[in-house]
Amino acid sequence: xxxxxxxxxxxxxxxxxxxxxxxxxxxxxxxxxxxxxxxxxxxxxxxxxxxxxxxxxxxxxxxxxxxxxxxxxxxxxxxxxxxxxxxxxxxxxxxxxxxxxxxxxxxxxxxxxxxxxxxxxxxxxxxxxxxxxxxxxxxxxxxxxxxxxxxxxxxxxxxxxxxxxxxxxxxxxxxxxxxxxxxxxxxxxxxxxxxxxxxxxxxxxxxxxxxxxxxxxxxxxxxxxxxxxxxxxxxxxxxxxxxxxx
Numbered sequence: 001x002x003x004x005x006x007x008x009x010x011x012x013x014x015x016x017x018x019x020x021x022x023x024x025x026x027x028x029x030x031x032x033x034x035x036x037x038x039x040x041x042x043x044x045x046x047x048x049x050x051x052x053x054x055x056x057x058x059x060x061x062x063x064x065x066x067x068x069x070x071x072x073x074x075x076x077x078x079x080x081x082x083x084x085x086x087x088x089x090x091x092x093x094x095x096x097x098x099x100x101x102x103x104x105x106x107x108x109x110x111x112x113x114x115x116x117x118x119x120x121x122x123x124x125x126x127x128x129x130x131x132x133x134x135x136x137x138x139x140x141x142x143x144x145x146x147x148x149x150x151x152x153x154x155x156x157x158x159x160x161x162x163x164x165x166x167x168x169x170x171x172x173x174x175x176x177x178x179x180x181x182x183x184x185x186x187x188x189x190x191x192x193x194x195x196x197x198x199x200x201x202x203x204x205x206x207x208x209x210x211x212x213x214x215x216x217x218x219x220x221x222x223x224x225x226x227x228x229x230x231x232x233x234x235x236x237x238x239x240x241x242x243x244x245x246x
Contacts, residue, residue, distance in 0.1 A: 001052060002116075003045075008061065010106040012099065015065045016040075017107070020048050021057040021116050029245035030057040030111045031123040032104065032137070034130030036219075037092050038077045039064055043221045054238055056245075057117045059107055063100060063130070067091045078222070092129065097162045100133045101140045108144055121146035121173070123241045127218065128185075129154055131177075132164040138175065139167035146173040147244035149237055152215045153177065154185040157193050165194055168201035175205030176240045178233055183215040208236070 002023050007014035018040070021028055033048050040062045048058040064071035071091055076084040104124070111117045124145050126134035131153015138148035148171065150156070156164045156177070168175070175198075179191045188209075195207050210217065210232065214224035218233045 001049060003049070003052075008106060008110050010065075010103055012066055012102070015103060015106065016062045016069075018045055018048060018060040019057065020045075020052040020060075022052060022055060025055070026057075026116050027118040028055050028057050028116065029120070029122065029241070030059065030114075030117040031125070031241060031245070032107060032134075033058055033060045034124065034126035034133050035060065035063060036126075036128035036130060036216075038088060039071060039073050041072070043219060046220075050234070051238070056123075056241065057111070057114070059111075061103060061107065063095070063103065063133075064091050066099070075221075095129065097133065097136050101136060104133075104137050104141065108141065121245055123147040123149075123245055125149035125151065125237060126153065127151045128216070132156060135164045135167050135171075135175065135177075136162065138173050139170035142170060142172040145171070147176075147240050148173060149176040149178070149240055151178045151218055151233055152180045152183055152186060155190075156186055157190050157197065165197040168198055168203040171203065173204070174240060174244050175203055176236055177205070177207040178236065179207065179209050180213045180215050180217055181209060181211050182213065185215060205240075 003020040008017045048060045052058045076082045124134040124137045131150030134148045138145040210229045213226045213229045216222040217226040218230040
């Protein structure tokens with residue numbers, strides 16, 4: 001495996017981005033791994049590495065880069081009420097979809113120049129706060145994002161102008177949306193409403209409920225880590241990318 005961290009130029013500055021891909025057999029299709037709210041950490045880099053081993057160029061950007069180089073947090077960020085959690089929330093609450101779409105445009109431009117990356121369609125998947133970003137990317141770049149996945153994405157149906165459920169009709173690619181049974185940020189009535197919007201839009205793909213698990217179940221470092229659920233999430237994600245990207 002080959003990996004590096006680069007400063008990827010965007011309209012708002014330099015976005016620190018971890019890139020990993022196989023050493024042999026390239027070029028490989030590119031995929032974006034979009035972080036959850038606690039931000040970039042070794043746990044996410046390991047997830048990027050696991051995906052790269054099956055044949056993808058994986059980009060893991062620090063979406064908090066506009067807040068500066070110190071937008072990386074200690075494990076205390078997971079403790080509500082801690083100073084680290086408060087510092088993260090001060091950045092997280094300013095995040096919106098339009099600037100993230102600009103960041104994805106910058107990543108697409110980098111992919112198009114990168115010899116290790118195969119030309120053509122890409123994939124995008126996000127966890128927690130970035131589930132909506134992955135779905136929005138499929139609508140914003142319908143001719144490039146052939147596969148988009150959200151895992152325990154937050155507030156997938158809302159009154160917001162850019163609510164994720166409104167993106168389905170504009171996307172051309174395949175979606176996979178994995179929801180946790182126990183998730184106050186995407187409760188079961190919201191999942192049911194999401195299914196209705198998905199069907200009404202004629203979207204391609206599926207919405208799957210993971211029974212018995214909690215928000216964050218795919219992260220090995222979380223109290224709620226569920227190995228069967230996490231392995232199912234890898235199975236579904238890799239199968240999605242195999243179908244859409246090869």
